[in-house]
Amino acid sequence: MRLTSCGVIVEYNPFHNGHKYHLEQAKKKSQADVLIAIMSGNFLQRGEPAIIDKWHRAEVALKHGVDLVIELPFAYAVQSADYFAKGGVKLLQSLHVDALCFGTDTTKSLDYSGFGKEYVEKETLINLRYQELKNNGQSYPQQMTQIYRELLPSVPLDFSSPNHILGMAYAKENARYNTPMSLIPINREGSGYHEEGIQDQTFSSATGIRKQALENNLSSISHTLPKESLADLNQMLLHSWEDYWPLLKYQLLSHSTNELAKTYQLTEGIEYRLKECAKKARNMSEFIEMVKTKRYTWARLQRLATYLLLNVTQEEIEQVWNQSYLRVLGFNEIGRRYLKQEKNRSELPIITKISQKNESQLSLDIRAGQIYQLIEKDIASEQDYYRSPIYLREEC
Amino acid sequence: MRLTSCGVIVEYNPFHNGHKYHLEQAKKKSQADVLIAIMSGNFLQRGEPAIIDKWHRAEVALKHGVDLVIELPFAYAVQSADYFAKGGVKLLQSLHVDALCFGTDTTKSLDYSGFGKEYVEKETLINLRYQELKNNGQSYPQQMTQIYRELLPSVPLDFSSPNHILGMAYAKENARYNTPMSLIPINREGSGYHEEGIQDQTFSSATGIRKQALENNLSSISHTLPKESLADLNQMLLHSWEDYWPLLKYQLLSHSTNELAKTYQLTEGIEYRLKECAKKARNMSEFIEMVKTKRYTWARLQRLATYLLLNVTQEEIEQVWNQSYLRVLGFNEIGRRYLKQEKNRSELPIITKISQKNESQLSLDIRAGQIYQLIEKDIASEQDYYRSPIYLREEC
Numbered sequence: 115m116r117l118t119s120c121g122v123i124v125e126y127n128p129f130h131n132g133h134k135y136h137l138e139q140a141k142k143k144s145q146a147d148v149l150i151a152i153m154s155g156n157f158l159q160r161g162e163p164a165i166i167d168k169w170h171r172a173e174v175a176l177k178h179g180v181d182l183v184i185e186l187p188f189a190y191a192v193q194s195a196d197y198f199a200k201g202g203v204k205l206l207q208s209l210h211v212d213a214l215c216f217g218t219d220t221t222k223s224l225d226y227s228g229f230g231k232e233y234v235e236k237e238t239l240i241n242l243r244y245q246e247l248k249n250n251g252q253s254y255p256q257q258m259t260q261i262y263r264e265l266l267p268s269v270p271l272d273f274s275s276p277n278h279i280l281g282m283a284y285a286k287e288n289a290r291y292n293t294p295m296s297l298i299p300i301n302r303e304g305s306g307y308h309e310e311g312i313q314d315q316t317f318s319s320a321t322g323i324r325k326q327a328l329e330n331n332l333s334s335i336s337h338t339l340p341k342e343s344l345a346d347l348n349q350m351l352l353h354s355w356e357d358y359w360p361l362l363k364y365q366l367l368s369h370s371t372n373e374l375a376k377t378y379q380l381t382e383g384i385e386y387r388l389k390e391c392a393k394k395a396r397n398m399s400e401f402i403e404m405v406k407t408k409r410y411t412w413a414r415l416q417r418l419a420t421y422l423l424l425n426v427t428q429e430e431i432e433q434v435w436n437q438s439y440l441r442v443l444g445f446n447e448i449g450r451r452y453l454k455q456e457k458n459r460s461e462l463p464i465i466t467k468i469s470q471k472n473e474s475q476l477s478l479d480i481r482a483g484q485i486y487q488l489i490e491k492d493i494a495s496e497q498d499y500y501r502s503p504i505y506l507r508e509e510c
Numbered sequence: 511m512r513l514t515s516c517g518v519i520v521e522y523n524p525f526h527n528g529h530k531y532h533l534e535q536a537k538k539k540s541q542a543d544v545l546i547a548i549m550s551g552n553f554l555q556r557g558e559p560a561i562i563d564k565w566h567r568a569e570v571a572l573k574h575g576v577d578l579v580i581e582l583p584f585a586y587a588v589q590s591a592d593y594f595a596k597g598g599v600k601l602l603q604s605l606h607v608d609a610l611c612f613g614t615d616t617t618k619s620l621d622y623s624g625f626g627k628e629y630v631e632k633e634t635l636i637n638l639r640y641q642e643l644k645n646n647g648q649s650y651p652q653q654m655t656q657i658y659r660e661l662l663p664s665v666p667l668d669f670s671s672p673n674h675i676l677g678m679a680y681a682k683e684n685a686r687y688n689t690p691m692s693l694i695p696i697n698r699e700g701s702g703y704h705e706e707g708i709q710d711q712t713f714s715s716a717t718g719i720r721k722q723a724l725e726n727n728l729s730s731i732s733h734t735l736p737k738e739s740l741a742d743l744n745q746m747l748l749h750s751w752e753d754y755w756p757l758l759k760y761q762l763l764s765h766s767t768n769e770l771a772k773t774y775q776l777t778e779g780i781e782y783r784l785k786e787c788a789k790k791a792r793n794m795s796e797f798i799e800m801v802k803t804k805r806y807t808w809a810r811l812q813r814l815a816t817y818l819l820l821n822v823t824q825e826e827i828e829q830v831w832n833q834s835y836l837r838v839l840g841f842n843e844i845g846r847r848y849l850k851q852e853k854n855r856s857e858l859p860i861i862t863k864i865s866q867k868n869e870s871q872l873s874l875d876i877r878a879g880q881i882y883q884l885i886e887k888d889i890a891s892e893q894d895y896y897r898s899p900i901y902l903r904e905e906c
Contacts, residue, residue, distance in 0.1 A: 206640040360884065361760045367880045368761070393880070394886065425764045484763045484789070488756065492792065 117452050120144035121211040121295065123153045123186070123202035123284070127164050127320050128327070128343045129174040132217075137179035139300045140215035148452045150211055151180045152202045154191035156486040156497065157424070157478055159198050161416030164354040166326050166346050167498055169504065172443040174342045176506040178402050182449030183504075184209075186440040186476045188451060189434035190459035192420050194413075195276075199283030205440060208462040209452075214288060215298040218281045226297045229269055230285030236265055249478065253408055297332050328354055355416070357489040359398040362423050366392035378426045379418060384410070388422070424485055429479050437475060440464045444504030513848050517607040517691065518807030519582070519680070521550045521610035521714050523560050524723070524739045525570040528613075533575035534675040535696045537609035547576045547655035549839065551875055552882040552893065553820070555684055557812030559749040559882055560719050562742050565900065570738045572902040577690050578845030579900075581837040584874045585830035588816050590809075591672075601836060603687050605848075610684060610698060611694040614677045618666035622693045625665055632661055648678045660834040666781045715764055724750055748763030751812070753885040757793040758819050762788035774822045775814060780806070784818070788850075792862060822879055826874050836860045840900030853880035864894050 120140050126133060141149060141330035153175065156166045163172065172183040190201020206214060233240070240261055247257045255273040262269055272278050281299055289293045326335045327347045336344055366374065366389050374385040387405055401414050410418075420426075440462050445453060457464060465472055473480065476498070483497025516536050522529060537545055549571065551813055560567065568579040585598020602610060617694045629636070636657055645652045646837050651669040658665055668674050677695055678791060684690045722731045723743045731742055762770065770781040783801055791797035798811050806814075816822075836858050841849060869876065872894070879893025 126656070169646070225540075361757070364757045364760065364884055365879065368877065373821075423764070459906070481764065485760065488760055488763070 117147040117209045117448070118145070119148040119150055119153060119209070119452060120146035120213040120215050120298070121150045121202075121206040121209075122180075123152045123206075123280075124175070125158050125164070125320075126151075126171045126175055127154075127158055127162075128166055128323060128339070129171060129178065130320060130323055130339050130343060131336075133175075134178050134340060136215070136217055136224070136300055136378070140298065141179060141259050143300070144213040144296075146213060148181045148448055149179055150182045150184065150206065150209065150452070151175050151185050152205050155185045155188060156239075156482050157188060157192050157420050157465075159191060159193065159195075160413040161192055161420040162355055163358060165352050165354065166350055167353075167483075167486065168443060169497070169501070170350065172345050173504050173506070174340065174346065175503055175506060176216050176357050176444050176449075177342055178340055180449075181334070182445045182452055185443050185479065187434050187438065187441070187476075188424075188426075188482045189194060189431045190438075192417055194417075195279050195283045196286070196434050199280060199287045201438070203284055203287035203291075204438060205462070206295065207288075208438075208440065208460045209456050210459060211295055213274070214284055214295040215300060216281050216284055218299045218301060219275050220304060222272050224276075224282075224299075226281055226285040226292065226299060227289070229266075229282060230289030230294070230297075232266060232288075233282075233286045234289045238372060240265055241493075253406075253411075263399055264310055304493075307379055324354075328352055337359070341424075352491060353486065353489060355398040356486075358423055359401070361485075361488065362398070362401075362419055363392045363410065365396075365422055365425070374422070376417075376427060377422045378428050378431055384418070388418070409501040424478070424481055427479065433475075434478060438462050439472070439475060441476065441479065442466045442503040444506065446506045447508060450505070466503050468501070513543040513844070513851055514516035514541070515544040515546055515607045515848060516604070516609040516611055516675070517546045517548060517598075517602040517605075518576075518611055519548045519595070519602075520559070520571070520613070521554050521716075522547075522567045522571055523550075523554055523558075524562055524719060524735070524743060525567060525574065525717060526719055526735050526739060529558060529571075529716075530574050530610070530735075530736060532613055532696055536694065539694050539696070540609040540611060540692075542609060544577045544844055545575055546578045546580065546605060546845070546848070547571050548580050548582050548600065548601050551581045551584060552878050553584060553588050553816050555587060555589065555591075556809040557588055557814070557816040558751055559754060559841030560744055561723065561750065563749075563879075563882065564839060565893070565897070566742050566746065569900050569902070570736065570742065572842055572845075572900060573738055574736055574841050576845075576848055578841045578848055579763075579839040581839050581875065583830050583834065583872075584820075584822075584878045585827045586834075588813050590813075591675050591679045592682070595676060595683045597834075599680055599683035599687075599691075600834060601858070602691065603684075604834075604856045605852050606855060607691055609694055609706050610680055610691040611696060612677050613673045614669050614695045614697060615673050617676075620666060620674075620678075622677055622681040622695060623685070623690065625678060625692075626683075626690070627660075628662060628665075628684045628884065629678075630685045636661055639812055642816050647804075651808075677798065719748075724748055747886060749885065751780075751794040751815070754819055755797070755883075756882075757795075758794070759788045759791075761821070762816055770818070772823060773814075774817045774824050774827055776817070778816070784814070820874070820878055822874065829871075830874060832859050835868070836869060836878065837872065837875065838862045838899045839904065842902045843904060846901070862899050864897070 116465060123142055131386065137149060156164050158164055168185060175183055184205055186201050186205065190197060243261050243265065244257065247260065259273060260273055262271055285297060288297065323335050323338060332344065332348060341399060371385045374380060391401055395404055402412055402478040405415055406412060442464060453464065468476060468480065480498045487497060517538055535543060549568060550561050554560055564581060571579055580601055581598050582601065586593060606904060639657050639661065640653065643656065655667055655669060658667055681693060684693065719731050719734060728740065730746060767781045767785060770776060770785065787797055787800040791800055798808060801807060801811055836856065838860060864872060864876065876894045883893060
């Protein structure tokens with residue numbers, strides 16, 4: 115009998131009780147046999163290093179309900195919501211996943227599937243209108259608000275909720291496929307996405323948790339995390355942008371503006387500004403503050419900084435877009451059976467080990483892992499070469 | 511009346527009593543009015559960062575007999591003996607210096623001027639013979655020994671003494687000019703060039719002094735240094751290759767072998783070897799040990815590492831060779847008078863301040879300074895922009 119599946123597209127930075135609740139709801143509402151997580155690797159959507167590496171985050175997810183963890187390639191993960199969603203949905207579609215479950219924290223109610231369909235139908239018009247507004251000096255959310263009001267007046271607008279924006283992006287992508295997944299939004303409980311304060315509650319935002327963890331204040335967040343996450347945060351070297359700041363600064367100072375301009379998305383002369391500010395800034399947050407403008411939001415600048423840090427080119431990104439793959443980070447018995455079921459049906463190659471055959475295809479993810487590990491005191495274990503997927507066997 | 515001058519080509523890493531003795535002898539033997547030092551900047555001939563920056567080293571030199579300090583541009587300083595000598599002699603010649611005084615520690619006696627003349631006469635033959643032997647698997651000194659035996663049989667050979675090799679290089683370069691400087695070799699007293707042990711004596715090698723200073727063992731070397739050098743070593747952050755190792759490793763891992771191969775002198779596929787070893791090495795000395803072969807000596811590899819660290823291209827080096835300049839780091843009253851005397855006669859522009867007009871000409875030296883300063887904890891003061899030459903006025 116064919117196993118049914120439900121997908122989630124996640125970062126788990128780090129995995130907390132809110133994620134656990136989300137997985138429980140996904141299982142319950144989808145009634146699927148298998149839960150599949152498409153998870154960002156060592157660098158994340160907002161252009162940040164993950165606080166803990168992808169293997170440890172995958173393992174905690176497997177211990178709390180996920181049956182199969184696939185890495186969202188860097189070329190999709192470190193992107194604005196639309197491209198992030200494009201990658202996540204593409205990978206789930208290639209695995210013939212039946213449902214996509216995602217968190218949302220908007221108070222507006224939206225038929226996501228209906229919205230996705232309508233958007234795709236009107237897409238040409240929307241894109242034309244965007245080209246007209248593109249350089250009017252407004253921010254992207256402002257421009258989008260205007261376009262939606264004009265062309266999709268029935269859609270309730272809420273650009274203040276990153277999860278809702280992602281949900282809409284999933285819906286749009288999903289609607290492009292012949293057999294779209296059924297969409298299952300789940301209302302988030304507890305803290306808002308960006309809230310930094312930790313209240314006396316079981317749920318807390320990942321942002322708040324990271325802040326406390328980086329400040330060595332684990333006792334204040336211990337009740338918001340499963341014990342495995344807490345143990346990782348306690349025992350491992352935690353990664354934050356500040357650790358990579360000396361390398362980014364060096365990269366900016368050791369290359370000419372001409373060389374820097376070859377980096378992915380480094381356009382409009384921003385390389386001059388970045389180089390100048392790199393000389394003056396004492397740390398990463400000071401640097402981003404200095405560079406920030408209305409056009410360049412914090413997340414966008416952090417993504418640019420990540421592309422610079424990893425020396426990413428347009429060609430490398432497009433290579434992954436044109437030839438994607440399913441990099442397996444871990445599974446349990448049921449996840450393993452699902453992979454077996456899909457092995458010959460998947461449109462994308464399933465990769466469980468780096469080999470001479472696939473290392474150039476995965477070169478961007480491999481480089482991300484090597485640079486991610488540079489801040490370790492000693493030679494850190496490889497993130498990609500010689501690693502096999504985690505196989506979590508059921509405990510007797 | 512025209513001031514007469516004597517030049518020295520130096521690194522002062524750091525300035526010690528041996529250097530002081532050398533300056534006293536230079537003054538005495540040349541009877542010149544002015545002592546001019548052509549000094550490497552923040553990176554040195556053997557491909558190392560200077561233990562202390564160029565400004566502090568220049569100041570100590572001015573306090574101990576030098577009247578004028580000119581920076582040897584990076585493009586000449588971080589080079590094998592022949593190119594190092596080419597740069598030093600070129601700068602002195604453009605200032606119409608009358609004599610060149612240098613240390614030598616060979617026991618063989620050599621008429622340096624005569625040797626230089628003979629070498630230049632036979633140069634075409636020597637170069638042809640070198641092209642024949644170039645890829646025979648022998649080391650450069652072995653090849654040179656054979657060539658000298660064949661073509662310059664009267665020259666006593668001693669390739670074990672770096673100072674003697676430099677002396678011969680000065681002599682060869684000097685002989686190319688219409689009015690060669692008179693050459694004044696001075697026998698070094700005390701420790702050999704590379705000796706690491708510090709004996710109970712007034713002279714000690716710079717290598718030994720650096721080793722003790724980096725190990726925080728200043729008391730053992732205090733008698734070998736003037737008080738100003740000792741104070742600098744005591745108070746300043748000392749720079750060594752190990753501090754830059756994380757940046758070099760990052761540079762090697764974040765760039766493809768194709769990109770790395772654009773670096774100056776990175777030929778013969780050594781980029782593959784460097785990249786592989788960078789993954790495994792835990793520090794700089796381990797890295798060089800891993801990469802070292804018969805063809806690639808320690809100094810040559812350190813120079814390659816410096817070119818990589820600073821992201822230097824062939825074009826940048828050649829630009830400086832074609833358009834050299836006299837960057838003034840410091841002077842006293844007599845040095846200032848000499849500069850004034852030569853200002854309109856010098857073939858090379860005299861630069862006392864970085865301006866929009868000259869910053870692209872000096873870009874390699876400026877970048878060297880910026881990267882040199884990256885290991886400072888806080889934002890370090892500029893090495894080049896906004897700096898004026900040191901003007902050491904006589905104390906009343």
